[in-house]
Amino acid sequence: MSRHVLAISDLSDEEIESILRRAEEMEATLERRTEAAHGGDAGAIPRSAAGRIMATLFYEPSTRTRLSFEAAMWRLGGAVISASDMKSSSASKGETLADTAKVVSSYADVLVLRHFWDGAARVAAEHADVPLINAGDGSHEHPTQTLCDLYTLKRAKGTLRGITVAIGGDLKRGRTAHSLVRALARFKANIVIIPARGMEFPDWLLQKVAEEYGYRPTVARPGDLKALARDVNALYLAPARPHQLTLFTDTEFDLQERLAEAEPITLDALYMTRPQRERRDDTTDDGVEYLRVDTDTFQDPTMRHTVLMHPLPRTGEISSALDRDPRALYFRQAASGVPVRMVLVEMVLAE
Numbered sequence: 468m469s470r471h472v473l474a475i476s477d478l479s480d481e482e483i484e485s486i487l488r489r490a491e492e493m494e495a496t497l498e499r500r501t502e503a504a505h506g507g508d509a510g511a512i513p514r515s516a517a518g519r520i521m522a523t524l525f526y527e528p529s530t531r532t533r534l535s536f537e538a539a540m541w542r543l544g545g546a547v548i549s550a551s552d553m554k555s556s557s558a559s560k561g562e563t564l565a566d567t568a569k570v571v572s573s574y575a576d577v578l579v580l581r582h583f584w585d586g587a588a589r590v591a592a593e594h595a596d597v598p599l600i601n602a603g604d605g606s607h608e609h610p611t612q613t614l615c616d617l618y619t620l621k622r623a624k625g626t627l628r629g630i631t632v633a634i635g636g637d638l639k640r641g642r643t644a645h646s647l648v649r650a651l652a653r654f655k656a657n658i659v660i661i662p663a664r665g666m667e668f669p670d671w672l673l674q675k676v677a678e679e680y681g682y683r684p685t686v687a688r689p690g691d692l693k694a695l696a697r698d699v700n701a702l703y704l705a706p707a708r709p710h711q712l713t714l715f716t717d718t719e720f721d722l723q724e725r726l727a728e729a730e731p732i733t734l735d736a737l738y739m740t741r742p743q744r745e746r747r748d749d750t751t752d753d754g755v756e757y758l759r760v761d762t763d764t765f766q767d768p769t770m771r772h773t774v775l776m777h778p779l780p781r782t783g784e785i786s787s788a789l790d791r792d793p794r795a796l797y798f799r800q801a802a803s804g805v806p807v808r809m810v811l812v813e814m815v816l817a818e
């Protein structure tokens with residue numbers, strides 16, 4: 468049986484912790500190698516993929532995921548085959564995803580798939596004879612982005628347990644947010660969700676988080692961010708029982724409900740996402756209030772301990788004036804793609 472990674476739940480706690488730990492070592496090795504180019508001491512990058520081939524099958528555009536997977540494979544001594552655009556593959560003649568996965572498995576040792584359908588990775592994996600890694604399937608999941616997010620967050624905050632992370636934007640169709648909320652609940656972070664109106668997390672996802680981790684995120688509205696920034700102590704959770712099973716109701720605004728009998732907390736991270744316009748099925752969300760972070764919001768002293776994250780690409784959710792702020796971590800998230808994916812590729816190839 469091949470070792471597929473289709474959702475964040477395909478990785479155990481121990482595996483995720485080990486990936487994050489080993490990615491740190493890998494990043495240090497990559498840095499030493501860069502320094503060696505300037506006369507320093509080169510660290511040895513493991514050639515653990517030597518002689519192995521990765522096939523990247525991207526039915527949707529990508530910059531970070533595709534190029535960092537490909538860079539990871541080359542860095543490990545492996546090679547990459549690909550269709551520059553799946554429209555130039557036989558998919559355009561009507562070949563099914565199942566047949567493509569089956570055929571390409573006979574050319575490569577690992578497949579990396581991005582597709583516009585929810586569940587495409589699972590379908591492809593059922594027909595693949597080698598490990599398949601989901602690089603984003605429709606509005607469903609993007610587990611390797613979550614590994615990068617957890618890695619960056621843990622490095623910045625030292626831990627995931629007990630930190631408070633606000634996730635804002637298009638939570639309905641944002642697959643990075645879907646994988647992230649499951650992982651954060653699992654590692655016992657507190658979660659505040661700030662969906663744009665009409666872009667709330669799907670019920671099935673919140674139900675799963677409630678069933679699996681006994682946790683229900685706090686819900687806030689985009690307009691509350693200013694209030695959170697100005698008066699972060701107004702944001703309270705129920706710290707005595709943050710991870711006990713609460714009776715699951717719905718995703719209605721419930722920040723006020725949680726104000727009672729609680730200790731003040733700090734907003735450790737704000738994770739923004741862009742509206743997923745390419746997967747929008749109607750125009751009812753035209754003109755909705757969408758959370759945007761600018762200097763005015765982010766320079767408020769009450770947010771001095773808050774790191775700012777985004778899986779990228781950004782389309783106006785974060786002002787570029789914040790890029791030089793040391794708390795802006797989105798380019799570090801993107802850079803972590805190489806060491807994190809190197810470790811993941813090593814892992815699936817070793818099994």
Ligand code: ASP
Nearest residue numbers: 603609643741778779780
């Ligand atoms: N790049 C991420 C994804 O493919 C996030 C985004 O595109 O908004 O899901």
Ligand code: CP
Nearest residue numbers: 529530531532778779
């Ligand atoms: N974060 C992310 O998945 O970026 P790409 O869509 O550019 O791969």
